[in-house]
Amino acid sequence: MPAESTPDPLAHPDRQRAWLDVDLGALARNAAAVAARAGVPLLPMVKADGYGLGAPAVVRALEPLAPWGYGVASAAEAAALRAAGATRRVMVLTPVLPTELPRARAVSLTPALHRAGDGRAWAALGGGAWHLAIDTGMARAGARWDALDDALLSAVGAHPPEGAFTHFHSADTDDASRAEQEARFREAVSRLPARPPLLHAENSPGVERAGGASAWDLARPGVFLYGVSAGGVLGAEPVAHLRARVVDLRDLRDGETVSYGATWTARGARRIATVPAGYADGYRRALSGVGRALLHGRPVPVAGRVTMDMTMLDVTGVPCAVGDVATLLGRDGAAVLTAAEVAAAGGLSPYELLTGLRGRVPRLYDTA
Known part of the structure; x- marks a missing residue:
């Protein structure tokens, strides 16, 4: 019998003009490297359609690593993940408007909240778990670390969040801002009626450039998964x-x-x-x-x-x-x-x- 010919991968009909080859094996290896470095469960960021590479495919590639959940930027992104079959936690880290809370509840997402009224509204919907966003210097979203008012603390006490988090603004540099933000985060958490079970702060450069394993309960890798390194001890494979x-x-x-x-x-x-x-x-x-x-x-x-x-x-x-x-x-x-x-x-x-x-x-x- 004649030898069976090997199909030419470039003969694919979608490879006749311009295309994007996405190496999901490299993505999974990048995630595994972050997980090993951080030593805590991952909350991978798959927002913006998996950083442009296709969120459903990214989630399928990450599933064998058993992440805690997935991070997105909107209720619509969360709904799209659910429609694609995602069953793990889906957390929306961008503030959710009060008018979006019913939709958030309908697709079983975990919102990031920081206003007392939103926390009460979420509880009234029977919404379940939520995470408290704390601003430690990014000045983008969340309750200011040194201005947690009585109304918010009362809402937190009545409906305790599952987690609390902050976001580093300059984790890819060698300045002292990371230590300052972590100190502010700890200060804010100490003012809460009780420590939430899950605290998280580290993005991709936060994990890469940390001195060792994470000091927190979750790590939130993003761009490193997709092939971009911040110059720390890890090296991201191109994806x-x-x-x-x-x-x-x-x-x-x-x-x-x-x-x-x-x-x-x-x-x-x-x-x-x-x-x-x-x-x-x-x-x-x-x-x-x-x-x-x-x-x-x-x-x-x-x-x-x-x-x-x-x-x-x-x-x-x-x-x-x-x-x-x-x-x-x-x-x-x-x-x-x-x-x-x-x-x-x-x-x-x-x-x-x-x-x-x-x-x-x-x-x-x-x-x-």
């Missing part, structure tokens, strides 16, 4: 790999220009490849003239402005044919363009880059 095929090639003469505004001029004879991915796919316009791609494992610069649907690459000196695959983010062989590196080139945050990847780009999942 997102944005790729696009070369759909056109042209040779330019010295002095000819590329793309809108003619901002890029050929210095000598150059070869330009066009790939069908642009800012409508999440490859940001800020990467115009400063971004790079990988072609056959070799870096090639972005030539001119990134357009809505296409990006041009200077492939001079690199073997290139129509149909070849360029990697705009992620790994190509031994070479890697990390989310942090690509974002920095465009003056962006890696959070912006990942959550900005658009739905037009199919997500293809690898679980190995």
Whole structure:
């Protein structure tokens, strides 16, 4: 019998234009590394559709690690997780409006509350567990650590929260703010009628850059899971790999220009490849003239402005044919363009880059 041929993974119908390869195996390994470092149960952040990579698939990949629950930013995100089959706790860490509490109850979520009236309203709905949000310096949401008023303390006493939490504003730096915020958090918790069973504070950089195991009861990893490290003792594996095929090639003469505004001029004879991915796919316009791609494992610069649907690459000196695959983010062989590196080139945050990847780009999942 003739040998059975191995299917070409690039022959997939969704790999004919631009696509996002999502390495769920790497995501799970990143989560396992955080869990081992923190030594406490995880509350992984899967908000913003799993940081742009697809929350249902992310949750399925994390389930074998038995996390305490999952973190989202809205009742709508929680409802979407429930519809996708998520059965663990789903916690909404953004403040929930009083008008949203019935929906929150309907999808069995755990809200973050910090106003006395909201706590009483949640209890009146029979809502169950909730967590008290305490602001220790982020000045974004939660009850101020040094201003827990009598009404709130009374509501906490009448309907005790399951947990209390705060959020570090600069855990990715070496300044003293983390210790200050932790001291403020402890001060606030000491004023509560009783210590809630679950206290949590650490985000991804908080775990990475901690001196050892967590001092709290839960850890809340976010961007590290998706391949972005804060430079601590752990190293995140790349998870997102944005790729696009070369759909056109042209040779330019010295002095000819590329793309809108003619901002890029050929210095000598150059070869330009066009790939069908642009800012409508999440490859940001800020990467115009400063971004790079990988072609056959070799870096090639972005030539001119990134357009809505296409990006041009200077492939001079690199073997290139129509149909070849360029990697705009992620790994190509031994070479890697990390989310942090690509974002920095465009003056962006890696959070912006990942959550900005658009739905037009199919997500293809690898679980190995």
